[in-house]
Amino acid sequence: MSVEVLSDKISLIDRARELMVEKIKSAIAQRDQCTIALAGGGTPKPLYEKLAQESLPWEKIHIFWGDERYVPVDHPDSNQKMVREAWLNQVSMPASNIHPMPTTGENPYTDAAKHEQEIREFFQCSAGEIPSLDIILLGMGDDGHTASLFPRTEALTVRDRLITVGNKGNSQRLTFTAPFINQGRCVIFLVAGANKRPALAQVFSPQGDEKQYPSRLIKPQGELWWLLDQEAGEEIASH
Numbered sequence: 001m002s003v004e005v006l007s008d009k010i011s012l013i014d015r016a017r018e019l020m021v022e023k024i025k026s027a028i029a030q031r032d033q034c035t036i037a038l039a040g041g042g043t044p045k046p047l048y049e050k051l052a053q054e055s056l057p058w059e060k061i062h063i064f065w066g067d068e069r070y071v072p073v074d075h076p077d078s079n080q081k082m083v084r085e086a087w088l089n090q091v092s093m094p095a096s097n098i099h100p101m102p103t104t105g106e107n108p109y110t111d112a113a114k115h116e117q118e119i120r121e122f123f124q125c126s127a128g129e130i131p132s133l134d135i136i137l138l139g140m141g142d143d144g145h146t147a148s149l150f151p152r153t154e155a156l157t158v159r160d161r162l163i164t165v166g167n168k169g170n171s172q173r174l175t176f177t178a179p180f181i182n183q184g185r186c187v188i189f190l191v192a193g194a195n196k197r198p199a200l201a202q203v204f205s206p207q208g209d210e211k212q213y214p215s216r217l218i219k220p221q222g223e224l225w226w227l228l229d230q231e232a233g234e235e236i237a238s239h
């Protein structure tokens with residue numbers, strides 16, 4: 001595990017951009033493509049805006065989402081909408097390289113199963129196998145949730161699927177499961193702000209409750225990076 005505490009949010013975003021570009025290039029050099037799952041929320045938006053300015057072989061990059069609010073794509077809460085506006089609409093990435101989570105509004109469980117099937121077909125993997133994405137970008141909420149794995153919800157217990165339904169109170173979302181995230185080749189948490197400090201202390205504590213602080217469930221077989229700004233990470237940095 002690598003933990004870096006950057007002096008402020010601008011430095012955090014710049015380090016994340018640098019790391020993402022390095023990992024994208026290395027995946028393309030090794031496998032001729034790079035598969036990335038993105039986080040929603042406010043923290044990564046400036047990172048996506050920066051990535052839009054990079055010159056990368058966009059046709060070799062495939063974009064997925066680690067979680068999605070169960071709303072139409074034109075809804076202000078849509079993670080897909082945010083990423084398209086900040087990044088994907090600005091670059092010449094083929095439309096077929098963009099793999100959003102479906103939110104048809106019919107039934108989130110049906111959409112979760114449909115997306116799981118799409119992912120299995122893309123990676124050509126059978127039921128029971130778990131594919132590895134090259135980069136999984138995650139955020140962490142001030143309650144310790146990551147993706148849409150919220151404290152004390154059923155989604156935390158799902159072990160036999162790639163995609164499930166997450167619950168934030170009464171609202172439903174789609175989310176990668178912890179086993180799918182943990183199969184990632186490189187998982188990067190991006191965390192900023194003093195409001196995240198108490199949850200971070202619990203996530204980094206040697207003993208802690210995974211059900212209460214779901215980010216503790218993330219223990220990938222590949223690399224794990226925690227990029228924190230000073231406000232979020234000052235207690236972590238002092239240990």
Ligand SMILES: O=C1O[C@H](COP(=O)(O)O)[C@@H](O)[C@H](O)[C@H]1O
Nearest residue numbers: 039040041042043138139140141
């Ligand atoms: O709701 C969500 O929140 C988390 C954390 O967002 P942040 O803006 O506080 O970093 C995010 O990672 C997740 O994708 C999103 O749906």
